[in-house]
Amino acid sequence: MPPAVNQIETHLFCQRRVEHEWLEKYNVRHMAYAPLGQGRKNEMFEHPSLVEIAKAHGKTAAQVALGYLMQSGVIVIPKSVHEERIKENADLFDFKLSADEMESLVKIDMAVPMIGDPENPVMVESAMEW
Numbered sequence: 001m002p003p004a005v006n007q008i009e010t011h012l013f014c015q016r017r018v019e020h021e022w023l024e025k026y027n028v029r030h031m032a033y034a035p036l037g038q039g040r041k042n043e044m045f046e047h048p049s050l051v052e053i054a055k056a057h058g059k060t061a062a063q064v065a066l067g068y069l070m071q072s073g074v075i076v077i078p079k080s081v082h083e084e085r086i087k088e089n090a091d092l093f094d095f096k097l098s099a100d101e102m103e104s105l106v107k108i109d110m111a112v113p114m115i116g117d118p119e120n121p122v123m124v125e126s127a128m129e130w
């Protein structure tokens with residue numbers, strides 16, 4: 001049977017590491033929605049650790065943010081209306097982050113959803129109208 005997929009808000013500031021372990025345990029693929037934080041937290045792309053790693057690999061901060069998730073076993077579905085960014089967001093397969101780089105990005109995690117809080121009933125009720 002093919003694995004099921006659970007699409008949940010996941011990005012550098014909300015990495016869902018605990019949820020990821022549970023999904024793996026039950027053979028459910030973890031798919032990140034809003035893997036770039038929906039552009040709401042622009043400081044994400046300016047985080048010093050991310051900027052330093054991006055520079056070292058000759059990639060953009062967005063590419064490293066997406067590459068980090070993929071290397072962590074998360075499927076990413078970034079969105080852009082700009083052709084150049086769509087290409088940029090697909091150009092993720094020519095670099096690999098070291099264990100130290102992965103560890104420094106783990107530390108960025110604030111572990112709090114900023115788009116859709118599934119534990120807030122008001123939020124869940126309004127989402128039913130989307």
Ligand SMILES: NC(=O)c1ccc[n+]([C@@H]2O[C@H](COP(=O)([O-])OP(=O)(O)OC[C@H]3O[C@@H](n4cnc5c(N)ncnc54)[C@H](OP(=O)(O)O)[C@@H]3O)[C@@H](O)[C@H]2O)c1
Pocket residue numbers: 007008032033034035036037038039062063077078079080081082085086088089
């Ligand atoms: N299952 C759910 O409940 C759920 C909820 C939300 C979203 N989603 C899905 O998740 C996917 C992506 O989510 P999203 O659009 O909400 O968030 P996202 O992909 O995290 O962020 C999109 C934002 O990032 C900007 N962006 C894209 N590429 C960039 C780059 N390389 N550098 C800098 N900024 C960049 C975009 O701006 P520009 O467009 O101006 O480039 C846009 O403002 C969509 O397919 C969406 O349908 C699912």
